[in-house]
Amino acid sequence: GGRYRLTVVAPRGGAYSIDARLGDVTIGFPGDFPLRGLTFADPPVDVANSYASGAGLSVAVAGEPSSFTVQLRDSAGAAARLGAGESLFARVDLPASLNATGLRAPDGLTVVEASDRVGAWVVGYTAYAAVQGGSGEGNVTTHSVTVGVTSSGGAVREISGSPFAVTVVAGAVSASNTFARPNALLGAYRSSADVWGTFDVVALDAYNNSVDVATLRDFSKLWNWSVEMDGVGMERSYVRGAVERGVVSAVFRIVAAGMYSVTVRHDGVAIGPGGGSPVTYTVVPGALDYAASLVAGDGIDSNVTADAAVTRSFTIAEADSFGNAREDAAGGIASKIAEGLNMTVRSARWPRSPSHSGITSVDPISVAFDSTNKVYVVSFRTTVSGALTTRLEIGGFTVRGSPFETTVLPGPPEPSRCVASGPGLSGAVAGEWQIVEVDARDAFDNRIDTGELGLFRMFVKRSDGGFVWTPAGDASPNYADTPVDPAITVEPFRWDVARAAYVGRYKSTHAWTGSGYDLDVAVVSLASGAMKDIGAGRRTIRVKGSPGAVDAAASSAFGPGLSGGVAGSTLAFTVTLADSDGVKVPQTDATQSAATTRLAACRKTSSDDDCEPVAVPVEW
Structure with a gap:
């Protein structure tokens, strides 16, 4: 008896010294205690009590x-610390189903012991694959993270919770990896002008993971996307x-048919290249609209x-x-065009023949379909000059721009229909300018009032x-080869707006000897x-030294004031005084005293010729 067994439990591994006391007195012989240099090993790691934590175990x-x-x-x-020969084991794996897909496996694995805590280790890694999961899972895939302790013999004991499931999500959109593809409904980069154009953009990150950028109800992630088009034509895009x-x-939105280069950008950078943008997009015409038919x-x-002809x-x-x-x-609306086509010429030429006034239809009109150029051709001929109005309806719809207005110009002068007149063809006074007018007409009796020079x-x-001319009646008189009479001055014909005729002048400068000449x-x-001679052809007139007395019957008047005007405005016209031979009488003091020109006016009171005399202020 009298012996005791002392049991010592060290709180942790390390070197310890032990004292044995009875009360305050150390027992044993001097030197027995304290016992020094007693070493206790660390207790082994208990993987059941060990654990892992941190964001890298949930989402990456x-x-x-x-x-x-x-x-x-x-x-x-x-x-607890690792025992002798032990090491910390960590591994990050792709799902088994993805091992053969060629996706990049996780890398960059690091295992570092913490310097500030016993038994703490920091594990780092980088994952790359975030593959679209099943319905409702989004564009994610779950990686397996295994953590444990490897013994000196190589056996691995996994800690509590291992293996862990880590969700890897896609990174930011990479414009260079993102690509375009045709919309599934359209199947091509193509649409018609009457619908919005569209195509899909598959958003990928830098590692070709699909990026869930937005849903139909979430627009907050769409502001950094934009759609552009080279050239002009895109009305709106988003x-x-x-x-x-x-x-x-x-x-x-593109309403003009054609081929366009459409670019999609993310954060200002064009997607692609390769399957990205720009995309060549084709817009084809929309549904047929009769009213929008193109007329040219x-x-x-x-x-x-x-x-x-x-x-x-x-x-x-x-x-x-x-x-x-x-x-x-395909030519199916040719009959509709013919039914809704009306072409008329409104003549405002003051023609001699009343039958040409008012509205004259263009005839004949034909409508034919040009299958090569896919257009309808409307052909017509007209012999009446004036304002041509084309009214066009197709299928009951008025074509845009209708009625179309253009002008039918008169043809070239027809000598047999042109009429030369004026005092210069009745007689002349030596040394005075004489006027000759030409009422120019084409072969269809249209008045030529275009003002074109060089016609007469x-x-x-x-x-x-x-000076001998070719014989009278010659079909092609050769006047041009006749030597010019130096005693005669001739001015070319010019268009006179007031007279609505071509007017030419001549003057005889031959010295007056007291007797007339022709x-x-x-x-x-x-x-x-x-x-070619016009009208009655060439004629001979008598030159006098001075005009005779004014003959009212031989005098004439012309000008717009004789055609009408606006009440309260000034109307003007010109009166040409002539003697009995039709020779112009100059307005001189002598003729003014010899003949007084007066204006008498009346206002019609019925559809007959009944008139009520009215006083009209006149200024000559």
Whole structure:
């Protein structure tokens, strides 16, 4: 007896010294106690009590470093160190189902012991694959993280909770990896002008993971997307979320048919290249719209000339509501065009024949379909000059721009229909300018009032001056080769707006000897490059030294004031005084005292010729 066994429990491994006391007295012989240099080993790691924690065990972002902490514990729950020959084991794996897909496996694994805590280790890694999961899972995939302790023999004991499931989500959108694809409903980069154009954009991160950028109800992630088009034509564009996760839709409005280069940008950077943008997008015409038919051609947008032998034409192309010509026209609306086509010429030429006044239909009119150019061709001829009005309805719809207005110009002068007149053809006074007028007409009796120069020419010579012309009645008189009479001055014909006629002048400068002499006057047409006498042909007139007394019957008046005007405004016209021979009488003091010109006016009181005299202020 008297012996005791002392049991010592060290709180943790390390070197200890032990004292044995009875009360305050150390027992044993001197030197027995304290016992020094007693070494206790650390208690072994208890993997059941050890644990791991940190964000890197729950969610990781593809391509971004992640980490978590491992805390080793012994069976008492105290922090524990690895034993001799032991090491910390950590591994991050792709799901088994993805091992053969070629996706990049996690890398960058690091295991570092913490310097500030016993039994603490920091594990770092980088994952890259974030593959679309099943329905409702989003664009994620779950990685397996195994953590344990490896013994000196190589066996691994996993800690509590291992293996851990880590969700890897896609990183930020990479414009260079993101690509475009045709919309599933359309199947091509193509749409019509009457619908919004669209195609899909598959958003990928730098590691080709699908990025769930937005849903149909979440627009907050779409502001950094934009749609652009080279050239002009896109009315509006935006990017919206699609039904499929990881996909957005580029939406834009283009109403002009054609091929366009459409670019999608993310944060200002164009997606692609390769399968990205720009995308060549085709816009085709929309549904047929009769009212938007395209009408063009010389027969409707340019002046034409009256001619019985020349056919004029214009084309009508089927189009959609935006004016895009349809390429699938088959000629089916030719009859509708013919039914709704009305072409008229309103003449305002003051023609001699009353039958030409008012509205005259263009005839004949034909409508034919040009299957090569996919247009309808309207052909017509007209012999009446004036304002051409084309009214066009197709299928009961008035075509835009109708009625179309253009002008039918008169044809070249027809000598047999042109009339030369004026006091200069009745007689002349030596040394005075004499006026000759030409009422220019084409072959269809249309008045030529275009003001075109070079249509007529006048030749004048003294009958006894030794200047011989070709015989009278010659079909092509050769006036141009006749020597010019130096005693005669001739001015070319010019258009006179007031007279509404071509007016030419001549003057005899032959010295007056007290006796009259004759002049031969010829007015010819220069149309078609050949000279031909107009009206009655050339004639001979008498030159006097002075005019006779004013003869009212031989005098004439002309001007717009004789055609009408606006009440309260000033109307003007010109009176030409002439003697009994039709020779112009100059307005001099002598003639003014010899003849008084008065104006008498009356206001019609009925549809008959009954008039009520009225006083009209006159200023001569």
